[in-house]
Amino acid sequence: METKKILKKQDKLRRKLQEKQKKLEKEEKKPVKVEDSDSDSEPEVEQVRDKKERRLSAVSDKQSEKDNIKIDANEEEKEVDDKADKYFSSLEFKDLPLSEQTLKAVDMLGFKKATEIQARSIPHVLNGRDVLGAAKTGSGKTLAFMIPAVEMLHKAQFTQKKGTGVLIIAPTRELAMQNYKWARDTLQYHNKTHGVVIGGAKRSSEANMLKKGVNLLVATPGRLLDHLQNTQGFVFHNLSMLIIDEADAILKIGFEEEMNQIIKLLPKERVTCLFSATMTKKVEDLCRLSLKNPVLIEVSKDSSTSTVSNLEQGYVVIDPAKKFQLLFTFLKKNLKKKVMVFMSSCNAVKFYSDLLNYVDIPVKDIHGKQKQQKRTSTYFEFCQAETGILLCTDVAQRGLDFPSVDWIIQYDPPDDPEDYIHRVGRTARGADGKGRALLFLLEHEIGFLRYLRLSKIKPNEYEFPENKLATIQDQFMKLIERNYYLNCSAKDGYRSFLQAYASHKQREIFDVNQLDLQKLAQSFGLAAPPRVNLNVKVQGRTVRKNKLKEQLGKRAKPEFRRDNKSSDSRQFSY
Numbered sequence: 270m271e272t273k274k275i276l277k278k279q280d281k282l283r284r285k286l287q288e289k290q291k292k293l294e295k296e297e298k299k300p301v302k303v304e305d306s307d308s309d310s311e312p313e314v315e316q317v318r319d320k321k322e323r324r325l326s327a328v329s330d331k332q333s334e335k336d337n338i339k340i341d342a343n344e345e346e347k348e349v350d351d352k353a354d355k356y357f358s359s360l361e362f363k364d365l366p367l368s369e370q371t372l373k374a375v376d377m378l379g380f381k382k383a384t385e386i387q388a389r390s391i392p393h394v395l396n397g398r399d400v401l402g403a404a405k406t407g408s409g410k411t412l413a414f415m416i417p418a419v420e421m422l423h424k425a426q427f428t429q430k431k432g433t434g435v436l437i438i439a440p441t442r443e444l445a446m447q448n449y450k451w452a453r454d455t456l457q458y459h460n461k462t463h464g465v466v467i468g469g470a471k472r473s474s475e476a477n478m479l480k481k482g483v484n485l486l487v488a489t490p491g492r493l494l495d496h497l498q499n500t501q502g503f504v505f506h507n508l509s510m511l512i513i514d515e516a517d518a519i520l521k522i523g524f525e526e527e528m529n530q531i532i533k534l535l536p537k538e539r540v541t542c543l544f545s546a547t548m549t550k551k552v553e554d555l556c557r558l559s560l561k562n563p564v565l566i567e568v569s570k571d572s573s574t575s576t577v578s579n580l581e582q583g584y585v586v587i588d589p590a591k592k593f594q595l596l597f598t599f600l601k602k603n604l605k606k607k608v609m610v611f612m613s614s615c616n617a618v619k620f621y622s623d624l625l626n627y628v629d630i631p632v633k634d635i636h637g638k639q640k641q642q643k644r645t646s647t648y649f650e651f652c653q654a655e656t657g658i659l660l661c662t663d664v665a666q667r668g669l670d671f672p673s674v675d676w677i678i679q680y681d682p683p684d685d686p687e688d689y690i691h692r693v694g695r696t697a698r699g700a701d702g703k704g705r706a707l708l709f710l711l712e713h714e715i716g717f718l719r720y721l722r723l724s725k726i727k728p729n730e731y732e733f734p735e736n737k738l739a740t741i742q743d744q745f746m747k748l749i750e751r752n753y754y755l756n757c758s759a760k761d762g763y764r765s766f767l768q769a770y771a772s773h774k775q776r777e778i779f780d781v782n783q784l785d786l787q788k789l790a791q792s793f794g795l796a797a798p799p800r801v802n803l804n805v806k807v808q809g810r811t812v813r814k815n816k817l818k819e820q821l822g823k824r825a826k827p828e829f830r831r832d833n834k835s836s837d838s839r840q841f842s843y
C-alpha cells in the first residue's frame with residue numbers, strides 16, 4: 270500500500286520535471302540549432318568509440334591500473350570540452366526501434382529526448398553488443414540499460430515458464446529497489462514478470478516467487494548467489510542479458526568473490542552491460558570475465574569537471590571542537606530544505622540522529638546497522654519528502670535518486686574523490702536539477718583538496734564567522750553528561766569515528782595521530798575522550814605511533830564476515 274502511495278507521489282514529481290523539461294527545451298531551441306549539432310556529432314561519436322574501443326582492448330592486454338590512470342589523466346588535461354556536459358542528446362525515444370509498449374511507458378514517465386548516455390548506449394545494446402558505460406551522476410544511466418532490457422524480453426517473447434531473461438545486479442538493497450521500480454515502470458504495458466531479491470528480505474518468499482518464473486530480476490550479489498546455488502526450480506538457463514550496475518561499488522563493498530561465482534553460474538551466451546563510475550583494476554578484471562568485445566561509452570569524460578555543472582560546491586575548514594556547532598547552526602537554518610548529511614560510521618549517524626531528534630531538529634537516518642525494514646521505509650519516506658534531513662553513511666551514497674535534494678553535507682570526509690563525487694551526486698540530478706554541497710575539513714585535512722583537484726573537483730572555500738555559530742556547546746555537553754542513553758550513544762559514536770578514521774584510505778592526510786582527541790570528544794558532547802583501548806595521542810603527547818596505527822588498523826578492518834557468504838552482511842559494515 271505504502272509503495273503505491275510513494276509511486277503516486279513520484280509520478281507527480283516526474284510530471285513536474287516533465288513540465289520543466291519542456292520549458293528547458295523551448296529555451297534550448299532558441300540559440301542552439303539542434304539539427305546542426307546532431308549531424309556534426311554522429312561521426313564524432315564513431316570516432317570516440319573507435320578510440321575508446323582501442324583503449325579498451327589495450328586494457329584487456331593487461332595494461333596496469335597505474336598506466337591506465339596515467340593515460341586518462343593526460344588526456345583529461347589536454348582535452349577540455351564542456352560541450353560534452355550537455356544533458357540531453359538530440360535523439361528522441363520515438364526515433365529508436367522500440368516496441369509500442371515501451372514507447373508508451375517512456376512517454377508516461379514523461380521522457381521524450383534521450384540523455385547522452387541513453388542515446389549512445391541503447392542502440393548498441395539493442396544490436397546485441399556488450400556495453401561498458403560511464404557517465405556523471407544523475408545522467409540517466411538506469412534507463413540506458415532498462416529500455417534495451419525490456420525490449421529484449423519483448424522480442425524474445427519471454428513467458429513466465431522461461432524464467433529469468435534479464436538479471437540486474439546492484440551493490441545495495443536500496444539501489445536494487447530503485448532499479449526494480451524503474452523496471453516496473455518500464456514494463457508496465459508489457460506482460461512480463463518482474464521481481465527483486467535482496468539481503469535482509471524473507472528468503473522463502475523470494476524463492477517461491479523465483480520458482481514461479483521472474484522474467485526481469487533485480488538483485489544484490491550475496492542473496493542472488495544464494496538463490497542461484499540453493500533455490501530449486503529457479504530457472505536461469507535462458508538468461509539473455511546481464512546488467513551490472515555500479516560495478517565499482519559492488520567490488521568496493523567486497524562482493525568480488527560472489528561476482529566471480531555468479532558469472533561462472535550464468536549462461537555464457539548473453540548480452541552484458543556493465544556500468545561503473547571508475548575503472549579500477551578489479552573492475553577491469555570483472556570486465557574481462559563478464560564482457561565480450563564491449564563498446565566503451567564514456568560521457569563527459571573530457572569535461573573540465575567531474576561533477577555536474579548545476580552543482581555549487583564548497584568546503585569549510587573547521588575546528589574539531591566546533592564541528593557539531595556548525596552542523597547544528599546549518600541545519601537549524603535549513604529546516605525548510607532537503608538535506609543529506611554524510612558521516613563515516615553507523616554509530617556516529619545513530620548518535621547524531623538521536624541527539625538532533627532529542628533537541629527537536631527532526632532528522633531521519635539510514636545506515637547499515639538498521640534492520641532492512643527500517644532502511645526501506647526511511648528510504649521511501651525521504652524519496653517522498655519535499656523537505657527534511659537525512660543523516661547517512663555511504664550506504665546511501667551510490668545511485669539513489671532522491672528527488673530534489675538541496676544540500677549535501679559531508680560532515681565526515683569521504684574515502685576518496687570517487688566517493689566525494691557519488692555523495693554530492695545525490696543532488697543536482699536530472700536535466701535541470703540544482704544543488705549545493707559542503708565538505709567539512711579539519712585543518713590537517715586540507716591536503717585532500719589536492720586530490721579533489723586532480724579529479725577535477727574544485728570546491729570553493731566557504732567561511733562561517735564564529736559569532737554566527739549557535740551557542741549551544743555548553744548545553745550540549747551538559748545534556749550528554751546527564752542523559753545516560755545519549756552518553757553511551759556519544760561514546761559509541763566517538764569510538765566508531767576513530768576506527769573509521771584510522772582505516773581511512775588516504776591515511777597520509779587523514780592521519781589519526783593528527784587528531785586532537787580532546788576537541789574531537791567535544792564534537793560528541795563529551796568532556797573527555799573516552800577510552801578506546803588504544804594508545805591514542807592526546808593533545809601533543811606522542812604515543813608509539815606505529816603501534817597505534819597497527820592497532821587501529823587491525824581494529825578498524827571492515828566487519829566483513831567471510832563465513833556469511835549467502836547474506837548481504839557486508840552492506841552492514843557501512
Ligand SMILES: Nc1ncnc2c1ncn2[C@@H]1O[C@H](COP(=O)(O)OP(=O)(O)OP(=O)(O)O)[C@@H](O)[C@H]1O
Nearest residue numbers: 380382383384406407408409410411412668670699
Ligand atoms: N531521458 C530522460 N529525460 C529526462 N529525465 C531523465 C531521463 N532519463 C533519466 N531522467 C531522470 O534523471 C534522473 C537520474 O537518473 P538515474 O538515476 O538513472 O541517473 P544515474 O546516471 O544512474 O545516476 P547515478 O550515477 O547517481 O546512479 C532521474 O530522476 C530520472 O527521472
